[in-house]
Amino acid sequence: YKFRRGDFDVLVGINLLREGIDIPELSLVAIMDADKEGFLRSETSLFQIVGRAARNVGGKAIMYANRITDSMQKVLDETDRRRKIQMEYNEKHGITPQTIVKELKPLVDPSLISNKSMDFGQEAEKAAQQDYLESIKVADDGIQYKASPAMNEITFESKDKLIEHLRKTMLNAAKNMEFEEAARIRDQIGQLEDQL
Incomplete structure (x- = not known):
């Protein structure tokens, strides 16, 4: 709530990013140790984390790593493929991408x-x-x-x-x-x- 309201600029998540935190204002996702193989850095997990930034038109994901793993490469390739398809569709139909706007509701009635x-x-x-x-x-x-x-x-x-x-x-x-x-x-x- 406080992040969405703009009280602070950085939100550090451990597993929340993978679990589906829904914050359209999120514009940058940084994945530390993206090359550490395992459950938290599997192809599926990386897709889930990178997808958190996809709800914002200016969203970006940065994967910090010493090397590119197979999982990382698959995510990069699939993201490029999807982006190309989306851009072609948008151009064909005259769509201008926009950040999702979601109502900010108070935590307490x-x-x-x-x-x-x-x-x-x-x-x-x-x-x-x-x-x-x-x-x-x-x-x-x-x-x-x-x-x-x-x-x-x-x-x-x-x-x-x-x-x-x-x-x-x-x-x-x-x-x-x-x-x-x-x-x-x-x-x-x-x-x-x-x-x-």
């Missing part, structure tokens, strides 16, 4: 953000935790937990059931590579477990 003004830092973190704790209402018959306006209210029989639900939600967020959300939910689980 704006309706869930506190209206309290504050500085960022420990005070902000404490306030956010307090907002979360206030969103859980403990009643005699269970716990009311309002996750988002879309969900309305979900009633859980016990804190254990709520924690179980949050764990599943956390794992789904991690599976979808929403790591900040997964970490936030993990912290919520920790707070609930401390109350048990």
